[in-house]
Amino acid sequence: MRTNDVMLQTVTKVVTFLILMFAVHIFFAGHYTPGGGFVGGLLTASAIVLLMLAFGIRTVKKIVPINYVVMTSVGLLVAISTASASVLFDVPFFTHAYDYFDLPLFGKTSLHSALLFDVGVYLVVVGVTMTIIQTIGEDE
C-alpha cells in the first residue's frame, strides 16, 4: 500500500526541471568554469532518480523509455569516434579542433570538438549510474 506522496510528487515535477537545467548548464559551462560531462551526467542521473523516488521505477521507465545500456555504449562510441576522427585529418589520435562561428541565435560562439567528447562522457555517466540504480532497484 503506497502512501499518498502528493507533496513530493508536486515538488518533484518542478525541481526535476530545475536540476535538469542546472545539469545542462554545468555541462556546457564545463570548458570555462567548473563543471563538465562527469558532474553534468551525475546531476542528470540524480534528476531521474528523484523521479523514480517520487513515482516509482515502473512509471519512470514508461516516461523515460531509455535503455541505459545502449546509452552507455552510444556514449563510448561517441567518445572514441571523436578521439579517432582526428586521424582522418592526418593529425595524431585525440587532436582536438576549435573555431569561432557566427551562429544565428547565439552570435559569436566558440565550437570545440572536445565538447563532443564530453557528450560521450556525459552519456556514459548517465547510462552507467542509471544502469546500476535501476538494476539494484529492480532486484528482489
Added chain:
Amino acid sequence: MSLVFLIFLPILAALFIPLLFKKVGQIHTGWFVLLVPTVLFIYYSTLLPTIAEGGSRMSQLQWIPSLDIAFIAYIDGLSLLFSMLITGIGALVVLYSIFYLDKYREQLHNFYVYLLMFMTAMLGVVQSDHLISLYLFWELTSISSFLLIGYWYTRDRSRFGALKSMIITVFGGLMMLGGFVLLSIMGNTYSIRELIAQAPELVNHDFFVWALVLILLGAFTKSAQFPFYIWLPDAMEAPTPVSAYLHSATMVKAGLYLVARFTPIFAASGTWVWLVTGVGLFTMFWASFWALKQTDLKGILAFSTVSQLGLIMSLLGASAAGFHVENAADTYFKYAGFAAIFHLINHAVFKGSLFMVAGIIDHEAGTRDIRKLGGLMSLMPISFTIAMIGSFSMAGLPPFGGFLSKEMFLTAMLTMTEFDMFQFETWGILLPVIAWIGSVFTFIYSFYFVFRTFAGKHKPEELPKPAHEAPIGMLLSPAFLAILVLVIFIIPNIVGDWLVKPAVAAVQPFMYGSPQEVDVHVAYWHGFNTELFMTLGIFAVGFLMFWTLAKWQKSYDLYPDTLTLNRLYDHMMFLSDIGANRFSRLYMTGFIRSYLVYMFSFLIIIVLGTFVLNEAFAIDMNNLAPVGLYEIVIMIALLGSTLTILFSKSRLTAIIALGAVGYSVALFFVIFRAPDLALTQLVIETISVALFLLAFYHLPQISRKEERMRFRLGNAVIAIGVGVTMTLVALTAHAGKALPSISEFYKETVYTEAAGGNIVNVILVDYRGFDTLFEIAVLGIAGIGIITLIKLRLTKKEGQHENK
C-alpha cells in the same frame, strides 16, 4: 657426407616408422629399422684407417649463429669408438628385438621411434664438440630412455622405474649444464677442443672446482655411480632389448664418455683424480657385493653393470693421474687409460650378450626369477654356451676378453699405490685391496648368474611355460657378441691398434701426441708378478665362496631395508611431496585477511628497509604553506569521523561516519580551490553512502549482531606501520621535490592552445583525454558487471556451479 646429417639420420628415419607399421603390417617393422644402424656402422667403419693414424673428421651445422651455438660433429678416436659401439650393438639389438617383440601384440611403431630417437641422441652426445648441443643430446637420451623404460606403460613398475630414472638423470643433466656454463665462461668458448687447448690456464680459475664437481654429478648420475645407481635396477622393467642396449652398452656409458672427454681439462686437479677413482672403485665394490642378493636375472645384470661401470670409471680416474707423473708414457701409469677403453669395449660386448640371454630365458621359460630356474643346460644348450662365455668374460677368466682387461685393471690399481700426490701415498694402498674384493664378488655373481640358471635341478613345475631353446633369429645377436668376446681375446692387439689406441690418445693428450705413441702391448702372460697372484687369489676365493653360497647368502637379509638407498629415495620423494604440500597449506590459508597481512607487512618491510639501507629519510621544513583555521577545523572533523569508524559499535554509525569523511574531503577540495573535484566528490560520496546503506539493509539476520570490531594487536601494529611508512614516504617525497611542476605549461596554454578556461576540464578532455576515454570505459564495464552479477544468477540452477 656431412657427419652432422648422419647424427640426425636415425631420428629422420623415425618419422617414417609409424607409416611403415600401419601400411606394411605383414613385415616386422624392425627389418626396416635395421637398415639405419647397419648403414651407419658401415660408414663409421670406413673412417677407421684415418682415425687410427691420428686424424680427425669434423663437420658443422649452424643452429643459432648469433649466440655462437652450432651442431659440431667432431670425430676422433674416442667418438669413433663410441659411435661404432652405438651403431654396431644398435644393429644387433634391433635384430634381436625383431624376434623378441611380437609384431601383432606390441606397439612397434612406438618402440622403434623411441629407439631411433635414442640412437640420434647417443650419437649426438659422443660426437658433439659443442657444449650446448652436447647437453641437448644428453637430455634427449634421458627422455628417450624414459619413454623406453615406460614402454609397457600399463604396468605400475614400468612407470615407477621410468620416473625414477628420469628424475635422477635429469637432476644430473641439469647439474652438468651448470658445469658447462661455468666452463664456457671460464674459457670463453663452447668448443670442447678449444677448452682442452686452454686447459692449463683454466686450472687456476675460481670456477674450476665448481665446474668439475657439477660435470661429475652429471656423469655419475648417468653412469649409475654410487649413490645414484639406484635408478638402474628399476630401469630393468624395460623390454630386454632396451636393457641390453641402453642400460648396459650405450647410455650408461655416456657418463664414462663425459669423464673421458673432459679428462684432458680436469686431469690437473687432484679432486678429479680422487673423486673419479674413489667413487668408481667404491661403486664397483658396492654393486658387486649387492648383486648376489638379487634373485631376478636382470637385477643381477643391472648390479653387475653398475659394478663394471664403476671399474671403468676408476680406471679413467687413474688415467688422469698420468698427468701428474713425469714421463708417464714410459711407466706403468700408461696402463690405466688403455685398460679403461679396452674394458669398455669388452663390457659392451659381453653385457649385451648376457642381457639378450636373460631375455631369451624370460621369453622361453616365462620367468626371470633365479630361484625357479635351474637345469636349463640340456634344454637350451646354445643359450647356455653364450651365457657361459659372457659370464666367464665378466668374471675375468681366460680365454675371454674380460681376462685381459681384468689383468690390466689390477696393474693400473697397483700402480696407483706408487702415485705420491694428493695423499695417495697413505690411502692409495686401499685401491688394489678394494679392487681385489670387488673382483672376487664379480667372480661369484658371474658364476651365480650362469650356474644357478643352467645347472642344478630342472624345476618344470615352477615354470609358467615349458622351457625350450629359442628360435635361431633370437640367438643370432647374442651368439655374434659371444663370438666377438672370443675374437677380442684372440686378437687383442689388433683391436688395440684400431680402436683403443686412438681413443686413448684422445683421453690422454698430455701423454701421447698420436695413437702410434701409445706403447701398450696386450700380452696373455706377464710372468709371475703380483697381478697373477691376485688373479689366482680371485679364482680360488671366488670359487670357494660360490661353493658355499647357499650357506651365507641368507646373511644379506640381515641388512635392514630401512637403510637402503632406495628407501632413502622413496622417503625423499615422499617427504618433498608432503613437505611442499604442508608448506603451501601453512601460508595459503584461504583467508583474505592472511594475504592482506602478508602484503602489508611486506610493504612495510620493503619500504622501511629501503629507507634504512639507503639512509633516504629526509624532512624539509621549507616550502611549507601556512596552516589556516579552516584546515584545522576540517582536519579535526576528519579525524573525529575516522576514529568513529574504527571504534563505532554499529555498522550504521560507521557508514554515516564514512560519509562524514567524504564530505570533509569535499570541504578540503573547496578550501584548496578545486571546485570540480568538490562537486564530483559530493555527488559520488552521496551515491556510495546510499549503496553502503543498501548493502547494510540486506545483511543476513544472523550476522547482524551489533558488536564492536575486535581488537587484534597484530592488525594494529601493521596498520600503524603502514600509516607511519606512508607518512614517511610522503614527507621524504616532499623534501626531495627537485623539479618544478609541469602545471605552468597548462596555465599558459589553456586558452591559447586549447580554447578553454577550466584547466581541470581541459586536461580531462583535451590534454589527457586518453585517460578519460578509458575511465569511462571502466565505468561501462562496472555497469555491465553489476547487471551480470544481479541478473544472471546461474548458481541458482542446479549443476551449473563448477565446484559441484
